[in-house]
Amino acid sequence: MPETRTSQRPPPALRRVLAPLALAQFICSFAGSNMNVMINDISEDLDTTVQGVQVAITVFLLVMAALMIPGGKLTDRYGRKRCLLTGLLIYGVGALLSAVAPGLGVLILGNSILEGIGTALLIPPVYILTTLIFTDLTSRARAFGVIMALGGIGAAAGPLIGGLITSWLSWRAAFVFQALVIAVIIALSRHLKDPLPPDPTRSFDTTGAVLSAAGLILVVMGILAADNNVWLMLALLALGALVLLWFFRSLRAKERAGREPLLSTSLFRNRTSNLGLITQNAQWLLLMGSSFTVAAYLQVVRGYDAVQTGVIFTAATLGLLATSLTAERLARRRPQRTLIMAGFLVTIAGIVVLIAMAGSSPNPWALTPGLLLIGLGLGVMLTPSVNVVQSSFPEERQGEISGLSRSVSNLGSSLGTAVAGTILVSGLTKGAYATAMVTLAVIGLIGLAAAVLLPKQPPRHEETASQR
Structure with a gap:
């Protein structure tokens, strides 16, 4: 492997390499949240x-959950780039097909199936390439900071951007927008070089x-069924x-037989990585859960449209952007464990402020301090959590851990969506809104507990990355 890495290149080269990776995370996060404000228009x-449009959203989540781990593993065989x-390419075709969909079936094929497959194939390489190209802790923190910032902006600002496009043009234009961004990413990707040969x-x-795939589909279906039938x-x-237990036993059987399994069981024996995965799951659950719950409250209880709701969410977007883009500086000054703990504390404080202000003031802008705190907290910890997990393993294991990491994050997003769905079905009131937010605060405490248990020193592979 060449000794000269991207972390030593001049800033223009850094930006050229990082731009397509960050934009790829942005468009996938955008696709996961913007469609929620277009449900009525599409139907x-x-x-x-x-309900038919919600099925399309659900199938998208199922396809991603099913294919993310195999997608990560395929990068070893066929190459990350x-x-x-x-x-x-698959995602772009799906977006264009969705834009011209004459009915629900074609929309499900384009948005749910093709975009879901495309996401599962393209997201693991984003994190693997970032880990392989940016080898020292500081440059990697900078890179992941930019990627997570755009991912968080895509998720948080998706309702606003989608609402504006739908209001000014059409819901179909939102899918054309996705296809155009995909075309830009493909053009920018010519500067990417895969550090490891396939x-x-x-x-x-x-x-x-x-x-x-079967086990994760069943788990996500169970999570999404929370708003219909508890049993x-x-x-x-x-x-x-049970299916995932069967999967784990099959992994062990293949290892004992000397064959290569989809995932090495040793991935689950790394304490640092396991704790980091818990924090990742909690973070995406908090991001999607708070976004959907507050959006539902504003639209159903207070009667705001998609654009008004998106404008209020700008506070969370700005907070997330501000702290994510300072990831490099924060990584130089504070241990990653400290940043993750601080992020959970600030996010929980934001949830408490949201609950208090929603009940005490009819002014919609009263919610912005809480949303700002949530954005700041999530921005502080998204990057170090990813860095902790990815840096816990050497280069040859990045395909496996990246797929597992993204699956865990997607499960968190699905659970966050389920919380919002449960509140909608229960007949949204201030009391139900407060209950949902208290539930999110408890999950934040669980994430904080996992962060406290993280080692104070970085994993060995993180310490020696710059020397490899």
Whole structure:
């Protein structure tokens, strides 16, 4: 492997390498949140029901959950850049197909199936390439800071951007916007170089891929069933857990037989990585859960439209952007464990402020201090959490851990969506809103507990990365 890495290049070269990776995370996060403000417009235009459009959103989450781990593993065999470009092309075709969809079926094919497959293929390479190219802690923190900032902005500002596009043009224009961004990313990706050559001889664990996909689909279905039937939710979660246990046993059996499994069981024996994964899951749950719950409250209880709701959410977007882009400076000054702990504390404080202000003031701008704190807190900890997990393993394990990491984050996003859905079905009131936010605060405390248990010193691979 060449000794000269991106972290030693001049700033213009750094930006050229980082731009497509950050934009890829932005558009995938945008796609996961902007469609929620277009549900009514899509259902009317396609002559379907709100529930039908929600099915499309659900299937998108299921496809991502099912394919993220296999998508990460395929990067070892076919190369990270090739998988990234393939994912971008599939995603772009799906976006264009969604833009011209004459009915719900074509929308599900384009948005849910093709965009879901594209996301599962392109997101793992984003994190693998960032880890491989930016080898020292400071430059990697800078890179992940930019990526997580754009990812957070995509998720937080998705409702505003989607609402504006829908109001000014059409919901179809939002998918054209996605396709245009994909075209820009593909053009920028010509500057990317894969630090590791692909290994076509690497085997692919098809049985493991099927079992992991089935288990994760059942878990996500269980999470999303929370707003319909508690018993169905519990049954699906239990069945998903059994299939994932079967998956884990198959991994061990293949290792004992000397064959390469989809995931090495040693990934689950790394204490630092496991704790980091818990914090990642909690962070994305807090981001999506607070976003959807507050958006539902503003639109259903207070009667705001998508644009007004998106404007209020600008506070969270600005807070997240401000702290994410300072990740490099923060990484030089504070241990990653400290940053993650501080992020959870600030986010929990933001939730408390939101609950207090929503009940005491009818002014919509009274919610902005709480949203700002949530954005600041999430921005502080998203980057170090990813860095802790990715840096816990050497280069040859990045395909596995990246797929696992993104699956865990997507499960957090799905659970956050389920919290919002449960509140909507229960008949949104101030009391129900407060209950949902208290639940999110408790989850924040769980994430904080995991952060407290993280080691004070960085993982060994993180310490020696710049010397490899």
